[in-house]
Amino acid sequence: MILLRPGAEDPGHTIAVFGVGLVGSALVHRLRLLANRDAVPLALAWADPGERDRQLEEIRARIAKSLVSRGGSRLTLVWSAGRAGFAAGADETAAELANFRAVLALGTRLAEELPDAATRIVHFSSAGGLFEGQRQVNSESVPRPRRPYGELKEAQERLLVSSRIPAVIVRLSSVYGRARPGQRAGLVSTLLSNGIRREVSSIYGSLDTLRDFVWADDVAAFVSRLILGGLEPPPSRPILLASGRPFSIFEIQKIIEDLLGYKIYISHAPGAPNREDITFSRAALPPGWVSSDLRANAGIVYREAMRTGYGSPRSGLR
Amino acid sequence: MHPATLSVVVPVYQGAQHLPDLVAALGRVRARLEAEGAPVRLTEVFFVDDDSIDESAAVLAGLQAAHPWLTAIHLSRNFGQHPATIAGILHCSGDWIASLDEDLQHDPQHLVPLLQQAIREAADVVYAKPLGPVHESWVRDMGSAGFKSLMSRLTGDPHVRDFNSFRMMRGGIARAAAAVCAHDPYFDVALSWFTDRIGTLPVHMTDRRYAEQKRSGYTLGSLGRHAGRMLASSRLTYLRLGSAIGVLALAGSILMSLTVVGIKLLNPAAIEARGWVSLVILISFFGGLISLLAGILVELTSNLVARARGKPTFFVVDRSRDAGLLDWARKGWS
Numbered sequence: 001m002i003l004l005r006p007g008a009e010d011p012g013h014t015i016a017v018f019g020v021g022l023v024g025s026a027l028v029h030r031l032r033l034l035a036n037r038d039a040v041p042l043a044l045a046w047a048d049p050g051e052r053d054r055q056l057e058e059i060r061a062r063i064a065k066s067l068v069s070r071g072g073s074r075l076t077l078v079w080s081a082g083r084a085g086f087a088a089g090a091d092e093t094a095a096e097l098a099n100f101r102a103v104l105a106l107g108t109r110l111a112e113e114l115p116d117a118a119t120r121i122v123h124f125s126s127a128g129g130l131f132e133g134q135r136q137v138n139s140e141s142v143p144r145p146r147r148p149y150g151e152l153k154e155a156q157e158r159l160l161v162s163s164r165i166p167a168v169i170v171r172l173s174s175v176y177g178r179a180r181p182g183q184r185a186g187l188v189s190t191l192l193s194n195g196i197r198r199e200v201s202s203i204y205g206s207l208d209t210l211r212d213f214v215w216a217d218d219v220a221a222f223v224s225r226l227i228l229g230g231l232e233p234p235p236s237r238p239i240l241l242a243s244g245r246p247f248s249i250f251e252i253q254k255i256i257e258d259l260l261g262y263k264i265y266i267s268h269a270p271g272a273p274n275r276e277d278i279t280f281s282r283a284a285l286p287p288g289w290v291s292s293d294l295r296a297n298a299g300i301v302y303r304e305a306m307r308t309g310y311g312s313p314r315s316g317l318r
Numbered sequence: 319m320h321p322a323t324l325s326v327v328v329p330v331y332q333g334a335q336h337l338p339d340l341v342a343a344l345g346r347v348r349a350r351l352e353a354e355g356a357p358v359r360l361t362e363v364f365f366v367d368d369d370s371i372d373e374s375a376a377v378l379a380g381l382q383a384a385h386p387w388l389t390a391i392h393l394s395r396n397f398g399q400h401p402a403t404i405a406g407i408l409h410c411s412g413d414w415i416a417s418l419d420e421d422l423q424h425d426p427q428h429l430v431p432l433l434q435q436a437i438r439e440a441a442d443v444v445y446a447k448p449l450g451p452v453h454e455s456w457v458r459d460m461g462s463a464g465f466k467s468l469m470s471r472l473t474g475d476p477h478v479r480d481f482n483s484f485r486m487m488r489g490g491i492a493r494a495a496a497a498v499c500a501h502d503p504y505f506d507v508a509l510s511w512f513t514d515r516i517g518t519l520p521v522h523m524t525d526r527r528y529a530e531q532k533r534s535g536y537t538l539g540s541l542g543r544h545a546g547r548m549l550a551s552s553r554l555t556y557l558r559l560g561s562a563i564g565v566l567a568l569a570g571s572i573l574m575s576l577t578v579v580g581i582k583l584l585n586p587a588a589i590e591a592r593g594w595v596s597l598v599i600l601i602s603f604f605g606g607l608i609s610l611l612a613g614i615l616v617e618l619t620s621n622l623v624a625r626a627r628g629k630p631t632f633f634v635v636d637r638s639r640d641a642g643l644l645d646w647a648r649k650g651w652s
Contacts, residue, residue, distance in 0.1 A: 135323060135361075135411050136323070136361055136362060136411060138386070206634060206636065207490075207494070207633065207634055208489075208490030208493065208494065208634075208635070208636070210411050210493075244389075244409075245408070245409050246409070246410070246411040248490070248493050248494065248497065250493070250494050250497055250633070251408070251493065251494075251497035254497050254498060254628065277411060279411035281362070281386075282389050283386045283389070
């Protein structure tokens with residue numbers, strides 16, 4: 001996790017970001033740019049409950065000290081963690097839920113210990129997991145998860161709603177961005193990096209399966225404005241961040257091939273469970289949200305991949 | 319089973335006068351489908367403002383505020399009807415997508431019959447076919463029909479005659495065709511790359527704008543560019559004639575050579591003019607060879623262009639859902 005200490009532009013506001021994957025790292029980067037903050041990375045052993053709890057206790061102490069010593073009046077906890085993906089099993093999601101409960105308990109304890117500090121939670125949830133198989137999801141749509149991953153997200157949201165800490169729930173469609181080695185890469189990054197290496201990509205879905213994609217930096221830009229704006233009052237309903245512009249896998253493939261200048265190899269898993277469309281209505285998107293062009297952003301991912309060697313061919317490649 | 323979804327795309331250029339009536343008509347179709355519990359729902363309509371030259375953008379803003387199922391997309395500049403249609407299609411998520419014009423030339427009442435026709439025929443595209451004159455100008459109507467007939471012959475594609483901006487398309491096919499369209503596209507040509515299950519449904523159409531104002535949305539110049547776009551997007555079968563002529567000339571020259579050599583050997587006195595025959599053989603041989611090589615070159619270039627334009631090697635479609643709509647499609651819609 002990363003602790004962002006108060007900066008000159010935003011004194012008295014401590015932000016703790018749990019999970020620095022695609023979304024978390026983009027958010028940290030944005031918050032540092034906007035509010036000139038120091039970022040302190042702190043270890044958190046998600047896979048070891050005992051060590052995790054010990055480390056969370058240290059984190060709690062540091063946050064409390066940061067708030068007390070600087071006369072802090074605001075604390076924002078951001079949950080952008082979780083390695084479980086669509087195909088995660090019950091064991092994996094149960095472990096993640098346990099981690100989430102631990103962080104939520106940390107937040108609750110901090111809120112009790114520091115009653116003068118306004119404590120808020122910003123929680124990144126998954127619109128795809130919650131609304132799997134639904135199309136043109138709008139503000140009236142009801143989540144109907146179909147797999148452990150979606151049920152995990154629903155359970156996390158329920159815990160937040162019942163907690164005493166005001167929470168902002170941000171539901172994201174499929175996020176894509178500058179993936180780094182070790183990070184879970186979405187469809188766009190996977191097709192691109194495999195395409196650069198001229199390797200076959202296995203995808204779950206057919207050519208005309210529809211998905212919605214949001215650029216991690218756009219998410220970071222929007223949510224950082226929410227966080228720095230004080231989150232007062234917290235939105236009464238979850239916020240949906242999607243592009244409202246569906247992309248078929250065929251179209252994504254075409255975009256990648258146009259970028260690379262050659263055909264890429266894709267194998268489709270027939271009868272895969274993740275074949276249904278998931279799309280979102282533009283009417284359900286919040287004011288002030290801007291979703292940038294996927295084709296242009298795919299070019300950024302490509303150049304980044306080439307620059308960092310993330311997509312470079314391995315030696316001895318055919 | 320969830321109802322199948324229908325999306326509608328309307329490119330807009332100067333439709334301020336007609337848009338409210340069009341939206342009302344679409345609303346009636348939408349409401350009726352819901353009221354009758356039909357297995358199809360009209361769930362979204364995209365109006366694509368192609369840098370409109372009247373108050374269409376303002377009208378669309380008001381309509382969008384009043385109808386949550388309606389979305390206006392504004393293009394950064396005027397790109398043309400086909401690019402605007404493509405932009406709208408790429409925003410749609412419907413199982414079926416219909417496109418129609420802004421000026422009520424295409425009555426939304428025909429949307430359901432078009433869809434039902436597609437289901438009954440297991441078609442992927444159904445074009446509305448005008449019953450009678452559209453523009454109340456025989457020059458305009460004959461010109462359009464004549465051009466399409468000519469293009470049909472030149473390309474060898476019989477469906478060219480049926481191309482119309484009032485179309486019902488299977489969603490996956492429409493989106494795929496839209497995804498491969500690049501600069502200066504003719505969308506229907508791209509559609510034909512993905513399917514040959516194309517049907518037509520005769521419907522009444524009247525170009526109200528032309529009838530009322532004697533003014534078309536197209537000038538002669540824009541119609542010419544439209545025609546040029548179709549030519550450039552299509553594979554012209556007549557270009558293969560060059561190869562055929564080359565092969566015939568080549569074969570003819572070889573045959574003539576053998577004949578002349580035979581005559582010369584058997585009856586040298588029969589050929590009196592010196593040099594004429596060898597000249598003809600040489601010209602026909604090399605002329606034929608050049609024609610053949612040029613034809614091969616054109617064929618290769620044509621393949622490269624088709625590939626650059628995104629013509630797919632294959633595309634997979636799922637039509638299994640049509641079976642559940644067949645009973646409803648047979649009922650008709652009046």
